[in-house]
Amino acid sequence: MSASKIMKKLFSLLCAGLVLIPASVLADYELNLTPSVTQLGRDIYDLHMLILWIVTIVGIGVFAVIIYSLINHRKSKGAVAAQFHESATVEFVWTVIPFIILVAIAVPATKTLLAIEDTSNPDLTIKATGWQWKWEYEYLDSGVHFFSSLDKASNDARQMNSGTDPRTVPNYLLDVDKPIVVPVNKKIRILTTANDVIHAWWVPELAIKRDAIPGFINESWFKAEKTGTYRGQCAELCGKDHGFMPIVVNVVSEGEYNDWIAKQKKLAKASAASANKTWSKADLMKRGQEVYNAQCAACHQANGQGIPGVFPAIAGGKITTGPVKGHIDIVVKGKAGTAMQAFGAQLNAADLAAVITYERNAFGNKTGDVVQPSQISK
Amino acid sequence: MSDHKPTGITRWLFTTNHKDIGTLYLWFAFIMFLVGGAMAMVIRAELMEPGMQVVDPLFFNSMTTMHGLIMVFGAVMPAMVGFANWMVPMMIGAPDMALPRMNNWSFWILPFAGTMLVSTLFMEGGGPAFGWTFYAPLSTTFAPASTDFFIFAVHMLGFSSIMGAINIIATILNMRAPGMTLMKMPLFVWTWLITAFLLIAVMPVLAGAVTMMLTDRNFGTSFFDAAGGGDPVLFQHVFWFFGHPEVYIMILPAFGIVSQIIPTFARKQLFGYASMVYATAAIAFLSFIVWAHHMFTVGMPVAGELYFTYATVMIAVPTAVKVFNWTATMWKGSMTFETPMLWAVAFVFLFTIGGFTGLMMGVAPADFQYHDSYFIVAHFHYVLVTGAVFAIIAGIYYWIPKWTGNMYDERLGKIHFWWSTISVNVLFFPQHFLGLAGMPRRIPDYAVQFAEFNFMSSIGGFAFGAAQLLFLYIVIKCIRGGDKATDTVWENPEGLEWTIPSPAPYHTFETAPKVK
Numbered sequence A: 001m002s003a004s005k006i007m008k009k010l011f012s013l014l015c016a017g018l019v020l021i022p023a024s025v026l027a028d029y030e031l032n033l034t035p036s037v038t039q040l041g042r043d044i045y046d047l048h049m050l051i052l053w054i055v056t057i058v059g060i061g062v063f064a065v066i067i068y069s070l071i072n073h074r075k076s077k078g079a080v081a082a083q084f085h086e087s088a089t090v091e092f093v094w095t096v097i098p099f100i101i102l103v104a105i106a107v108p109a110t111k112t113l114l115a116i117e118d119t120s121n122p123d124l125t126i127k128a129t130g131w132q133w134k135w136e137y138e139y140l141d142s143g144v145h146f147f148s149s150l151d152k153a154s155n156d157a158r159q160m161n162s163g164t165d166p167r168t169v170p171n172y173l174l175d176v177d178k179p180i181v182v183p184v185n186k187k188i189r190i191l192t193t194a195n196d197v198i199h200a201w202w203v204p205e206l207a208i209k210r211d212a213i214p215g216f217i218n219e220s221w222f223k224a225e226k227t228g229t230y231r232g233q234c235a236e237l238c239g240k241d242h243g244f245m246p247i248v249v250n251v252v253s254e255g256e257y258n259d260w261i262a263k264q265k266k267l268a269k270a271s272a273a274s275a276n277k278t279w280s281k282a283d284l285m286k287r288g289q290e291v292y293n294a295q296c297a298a299c300h301q302a303n304g305q306g307i308p309g310v311f312p313a314i315a316g317g318k319i320t321t322g323p324v325k326g327h328i329d330i331v332v333k334g335k336a337g338t339a340m341q342a343f344g345a346q347l348n349a350a351d352l353a354a355v356i357t358y359e360r361n362a363f364g365n366k367t368g369d370v371v372q373p374s375q376i377s378k
Numbered sequence B: 001m002s003d004h005k006p007t008g009i010t011r012w013l014f015t016t017n018h019k020d021i022g023t024l025y026l027w028f029a030f031i032m033f034l035v036g037g038a039m040a041m042v043i044r045a046e047l048m049e050p051g052m053q054v055v056d057p058l059f060f061n062s063m064t065t066m067h068g069l070i071m072v073f074g075a076v077m078p079a080m081v082g083f084a085n086w087m088v089p090m091m092i093g094a095p096d097m098a099l100p101r102m103n104n105w106s107f108w109i110l111p112f113a114g115t116m117l118v119s120t121l122f123m124e125g126g127g128p129a130f131g132w133t134f135y136a137p138l139s140t141t142f143a144p145a146s147t148d149f150f151i152f153a154v155h156m157l158g159f160s161s162i163m164g165a166i167n168i169i170a171t172i173l174n175m176r177a178p179g180m181t182l183m184k185m186p187l188f189v190w191t192w193l194i195t196a197f198l199l200i201a202v203m204p205v206l207a208g209a210v211t212m213m214l215t216d217r218n219f220g221t222s223f224f225d226a227a228g229g230g231d232p233v234l235f236q237h238v239f240w241f242f243g244h245p246e247v248y249i250m251i252l253p254a255f256g257i258v259s260q261i262i263p264t265f266a267r268k269q270l271f272g273y274a275s276m277v278y279a280t281a282a283i284a285f286l287s288f289i290v291w292a293h294h295m296f297t298v299g300m301p302v303a304g305e306l307y308f309t310y311a312t313v314m315i316a317v318p319t320a321v322k323v324f325n326w327t328a329t330m331w332k333g334s335m336t337f338e339t340p341m342l343w344a345v346a347f348v349f350l351f352t353i354g355g356f357t358g359l360m361m362g363v364a365p366a367d368f369q370y371h372d373s374y375f376i377v378a379h380f381h382y383v384l385v386t387g388a389v390f391a392i393i394a395g396i397y398y399w400i401p402k403w404t405g406n407m408y409d410e411r412l413g414k415i416h417f418w419w420s421t422i423s424v425n426v427l428f429f430p431q432h433f434l435g436l437a438g439m440p441r442r443i444p445d446y447a448v449q450f451a452e453f454n455f456m457s458s459i460g461g462f463a464f465g466a467a468q469l470l471f472l473y474i475v476i477k478c479i480r481g482g483d484k485a486t487d488t489v490w491e492n493p494e495g496l497e498w499t500i501p502s503p504a505p506y507h508t509f510e511t512a513p514k515v516k
């Protein structure tokens, strides 16, 4: 066994001992900080272990003294209380020692922090924008742009009493419909911001956690040294579905990355083309239902009833049964200062037309209106 | 001594007696502790298994929000004020608090504020669901209508705290018995004097934060809205300028209680009285200059991150001095382990663990991984539950014989202690692992690799919750009867409160005692 493995075993024994559970039971579960695939992440891990060992050793020292005292200095054992108190020497020593330990921690901490905050000269920059409750990604170098939300399997299983055991869903709550793809061994700069409330972009294995704040742009970076899929979650409470906006990063070889970028550009063209054709009502309703369930149901609910006082109902709603123009307006432009987002920035004209048609003709709404992509003025 | 007091409900409504008001505070805190605890049970029930089974995500968020607010403002702070009301006059040889009518007012605001806060849960749109830290803009433009009631409740709680603090300072500075110099005051009195100054300094800041929220929500201002030229991060700076000292408002009186109990049962004077006083003052001072360590991930300039790291880890020095002092007090003592001592010793162990994780999170680069994960949830529950709440329970067992004239049931007290101490560790220790493995806080559902530790934590939670119902029974039983307590209650304890009869008469120290 390597030294680090022995340390790891020792550490898990210690942790397990503290919760009064045999180590073997816990062998399969992660007890320590997630190991990272970046140099910075390993530096953070080492810093974490350094402080952890310091506090563990100090703790064992202090607790040993207290426990010795609890066992031996008790009245039932005939102990007579000593009368000593106040000692300038002792008090000086136990003030200075912690101070020296703190300096020993501060030095590597400062080094690591300076490296983390050096976001200069990236190979690739991706802007991550937090929305209630999904992430928008923009590749600033190539113009690739898409939204990334919780995958359908997790989303179905996480509904109240869904009847699906989450244990049967692969990567439950940690999978998305569209992951971001980045090349290995490149310095990737992540710019974080938000559209509505504060979110935070966190991927433990990449050792990044940075707040996404509306109106501000934060910077952070990583350089993954191993290809693979790395998963994380929004870390700042952002409302109802805060627990359901995961992050998935696929780290691939440079060649695969270039192929992926080319494919994304083709997809964008196809989506633009779909806006120019005229759709049948049945097609619009079918696509509209899919869009509704993916984009709208989280707030307005799957049955279109909304949540009274929080999210208005689609069924029999003033806007959804009123003039078409007003309906298009609110879906495209959103309503400032509320959870109603401007979907014009998120969906293409065909999807917008489909979902508006669907909302006007589902949940008991019977306007009979058919909205075509050409009617959507962005 | 004749007790001129009305009977029935008017006694409690109109009372200006520090003991009655102390009792009211403590009962209010206990009720709120049970209400906030019930919400914790809802949280742990939902988190027991992966998947959504018990409540919807929005209600889950109001549960975590209200649990935090109620435990901080409804349970821990009022309990500490209750102790101050009962014990400060008795410890400094004063007949009552300096401002008895204001004392009545500052208590009676609380039930109204508490009721208003809880009532938001029944309003259309639900209660506050943005976390007890109520970060803007989630708490302003994106919050339910009930938020305005929450804001009003916070204003009232602030009023009450400020009046309570003024009263405590006025009492301590003006009403000490002859000979009771500042450096002769019991440590509990010292910690409360310093806490009261913290309260006066930061409660107005909190009031300012919620007032800005109110005008952002209703009057078109944009303090925290970037679109209107404001800054959401400003909210966090203002909040934590209040919030960090607030943590010490809850823990300093706990230090005081433990520093009273350990010397009594070690039968040995506190090792370094003066250094304990200075350490308390140092912690209070540092608490004002470290607030942004709660927000390392907001994107501060690197110089700011370095400064807040250095300043934060400095708190470890005076805190270590305190722990070393308690250890040295026990060392070569002649210890017995009645229930209050058991809780106090557990406090020293478990608060220290909370202090260690606090040090870990004070280091900015490491905090980038710990921040907003279950690691921080474990940390602050070690500090606030096995810290502040354990000290409160220790203090109740320590002084309840003086208050009621009856001894509590020692056997049940010990069962309560062991049951609570084991279950609280099953509850919170696994949360360290969850956080390190990557589980964010404030989520109603989680990936399946977190299932085992969450299950364990929930079992511990239900057991810890049930143990507190036993505590309620023990307290009621003690009030209704039991072995008669002697005047000193314990073997040769130090302090003026032990020189008066048990139960403490309605009026004490009408003639000031002489302190040598």
Ligand SMILES: [Cu+2]
Residues within 6 Å of the ligand: A130, A131, A133, A198, A199, A200, A234, A235, A236, A237, A238, A242, A245
């Ligand atoms: Cu989020």
